[in-house]
Amino acid sequence: xxxxxxxxxxxxxxxxxxxxxxxxxxxxxxxxxxxxxxxxxxxxxxxxxxxxxxxxxxxxxxxxxxxxxxxxxxxxxxxxxxxxxxxxxxxxxxxxxxxxxxxxxxxxxxxxxxxxxxxxxxxxxxxxxxxxxxxxxxxxxxxxxxxxxxxxxxxxxxxxxxxxxxxxxxxxxxxxxxxxxxxxxxxxxxxxxxxxxxxxxxxxxxxxxxxxxxxxxxxxxxxxxxxxxxxxxxxxxxxxx
Amino acid sequence: xxxxxxxxxxxxxxxxxxxxxxxxxxxxxxxxxxxxxxxxxxxxxxxxxxxxxxxxxxxxxxxxxxxxxxxxxxxxxxxxxxxxxxxxxxxxxxxxxxxxxxxxxxxxxxxxxxxxxxxxxxxxxxxxxxxxxxxxxxxxxxxxxxxxxxxxxxxxxxxxxxxxxxxxxxxxxxxxxxxxxxxxxxxxxxxxxxxxxxxxxxxxxxxxxxxxxxxxxxxxxxxxxxxxxxxxxxxxxxxxxxxxxxxxxxxxxxxxxxxxxx
Numbered sequence: 001x002x003x004x005x006x007x008x009x010x011x012x013x014x015x016x017x018x019x020x021x022x023x024x025x026x027x028x029x030x031x032x033x034x035x036x037x038x039x040x041x042x043x044x045x046x047x048x049x050x051x052x053x054x055x056x057x058x059x060x061x062x063x064x065x066x067x068x069x070x071x072x073x074x075x076x077x078x079x080x081x082x083x084x085x086x087x088x089x090x091x092x093x094x095x096x097x098x099x100x101x102x103x104x105x106x107x108x109x110x111x112x113x114x115x116x117x118x119x120x121x122x123x124x125x126x127x128x129x130x131x132x133x134x135x136x137x138x139x140x141x142x143x144x145x146x147x148x149x150x151x152x153x154x155x156x157x158x159x160x161x162x163x164x165x166x167x168x169x170x171x172x173x174x175x176x177x178x179x180x181x182x183x184x185x186x187x188x189x190x191x192x193x194x195x196x197x198x199x200x201x202x203x204x205x206x207x208x209x210x211x212x213x214x215x216x217x218x219x220x221x222x223x224x225x226x227x228x229x230x231x232x233x234x235x236x237x238x239x240x241x
Numbered sequence: 242x243x244x245x246x247x248x249x250x251x252x253x254x255x256x257x258x259x260x261x262x263x264x265x266x267x268x269x270x271x272x273x274x275x276x277x278x279x280x281x282x283x284x285x286x287x288x289x290x291x292x293x294x295x296x297x298x299x300x301x302x303x304x305x306x307x308x309x310x311x312x313x314x315x316x317x318x319x320x321x322x323x324x325x326x327x328x329x330x331x332x333x334x335x336x337x338x339x340x341x342x343x344x345x346x347x348x349x350x351x352x353x354x355x356x357x358x359x360x361x362x363x364x365x366x367x368x369x370x371x372x373x374x375x376x377x378x379x380x381x382x383x384x385x386x387x388x389x390x391x392x393x394x395x396x397x398x399x400x401x402x403x404x405x406x407x408x409x410x411x412x413x414x415x416x417x418x419x420x421x422x423x424x425x426x427x428x429x430x431x432x433x434x435x436x437x438x439x440x441x442x443x444x445x446x447x448x449x450x451x452x453x454x455x456x457x458x459x460x461x462x463x464x465x466x467x468x469x470x471x472x473x474x475x476x477x478x479x480x481x482x483x484x485x486x487x488x489x490x491x492x493x494x495x496x497x498x499x500x501x502x503x
Contacts, residue, residue: 012498015494016245016494017307017309019245019487019490019491019494020244020245020248020309021309021310022245022487022490023244023245023246023248023249023252023312023484023487023491024248024284024309024310024311024312026249026252026480026483026484026486026487027248027249027251027252027255027310027312027313027484027487028252028282028284028310028312028313029252029476029480029483029484030255030256030259030280030282030476030477030480031282031283031284031313032281032282034284037308037309037310040305063307064305064306064307065305065306065307065308065309066305067305077279077321078321078323079279079319079321079323080323104283106279106281106319108317108319108421108423108424109420109421109423110420110421110424110438111420111421111424111437111438111439111440112420112440113420113421113440117316118281118283118316118317118319119283119316119317134451135341135451148451162304164293164304164305165293165294165304165305166293167287167289167292167293167294167306167308168284168287168308168310169287170283170284170285170286170287170314171283171284171316172283172284177292177293177294178294203479203480203483206483207483207486210486210487210490211490213490213494214490214493214494214497217494217497217498218494218497221497221498221501222501224501225501
């Protein structure tokens with residue numbers, strides 16, 4: 001049987017993953033701090049065996065999903081508890097499963113007076129939770145937090161060696177995996193108060209990619225169909241006397 | 242592919258909520274003491290086919306994994322407690338709070354509630370009430386025959402009675418602040434109630450302990466900016482549209498798959 005059919009099917013499977021990732025990106029078009037997923041395809045040879053054994057390898061495409069960590073657009077919100085990060089770095093939040101990294105800076109104050117994310121996880125400062133006993137809250141570009149007249153803490157801004165290995169989690173958070181987040185180099189990331197970092201995807205690009213994915217899927221499926229027809233023809237016609 | 246259908250559906254629902262919140266903000270653009278809200282979103286779960294940094298072979302690690310997200314969910318509808326504009330009314334019973342704080346009122350069921358809408362009136366017994374008729378707490382009575390009512394920036398209410406030259410104090414408006422005012426529960430009619438999330442009210446005199454001063458003869462307008470809301474509405478509408486396109490794309494791919502081999 002023609003191994004090409006497996007190549008075609010691998011292409012359509014990759015197109016499915018691509019559509020899933022695109023749908024997730026578009027669903028999060030208004031999610032603060034969201035980082036788009038990009039599907040990359042790579043040619044591989046399935047079933048390849050090192051010489052001297054001989055086997056014909058089937059060229060297939062395998063998909064990888066990468067996170068695009070590029071900067072999202074920063075838009076003014078006017079809310080003093082919104083912070084956007086400009087540059088490479090993450091805020092640290094304490095969840096019940098440990099410390100997580102995020103760039104979603106729409107913060108609030110919990111009932112005990114601590115800075116927290118919208119879902120109630122406390123944002124970490126350089127010395128633990130940050131309590132803001134009074135207003136107005138002023139957050140400087142270096143992350144230092146003032147409440148009223150007093151300095152109450154400093155937002156912890158971190159970075160990892162290889163962002164590609166961060167594990168995405170719900171809540172616009174990333175788990176550090178087996179990496180240890182290090183403090184971001186001073187000046188590499190700036191905190192912008194009263195602003196929100198939007199999702200880093202261009203809707204028009206998303207639309208174009210949608211069309212491309214649908215047509216690509218169709219092409220792969222048609223190719224598989226043609227190859228199948230060729231096999232059918234070989235079976236029915238070649239043996240005919 | 243069915244994943245993409247459901248993922249796009251979460252996007253549609255999220256944008257619907259977004260538009261709902263914006264519509265409410267716009268509807269209340271002229272409501273005094275109204276604070277706008279904003280829908281905050283978070284991404285949903287991720288389906289992990291291959292862990293990033295997991296082993297690719299016995300000696301190498303995969304540099305990127307395969308994690309595909311399953312959509313979006315609303316994380317919160319956050320009330321933005323920014324100061325509204327001051328509108329001059331010259332009505333002596335209109336009071337605006339400049340800064341932190343809420344007026345305390347007693348509801349008909351005896352419970353205490355909080356409001357920023359300082360458009361006060363007098364009821365038939367002469368006590369100071371809100372537009373819905375709920376008396377301010379602690380209660381303030383304006384005696385009949387009062388010629389002028391003066392409310393100081395610290396909340397003292399004094400009246401000048403007919404035939405008298407010096408004003409006499411008849412009450413004191415107290416305001417309350419909360420650790421987390423966004424955690425107050427909106428009850429409608431400009432009324433908020435304390436919750437576990439807001440923390441207990443800290444009562445005090447306006448102008449002290451971080452509480453804002455009062456200004457007589459002014460009302461605090463809503464803090465809704467029509468232009469900002471319209472921009473948010475356009476972007477929400479487009480995001481809705483684009484998510485519906487993702488659904489059609491998934492539909493078309495399913496149709497292609499189903500038509501193969503016919």
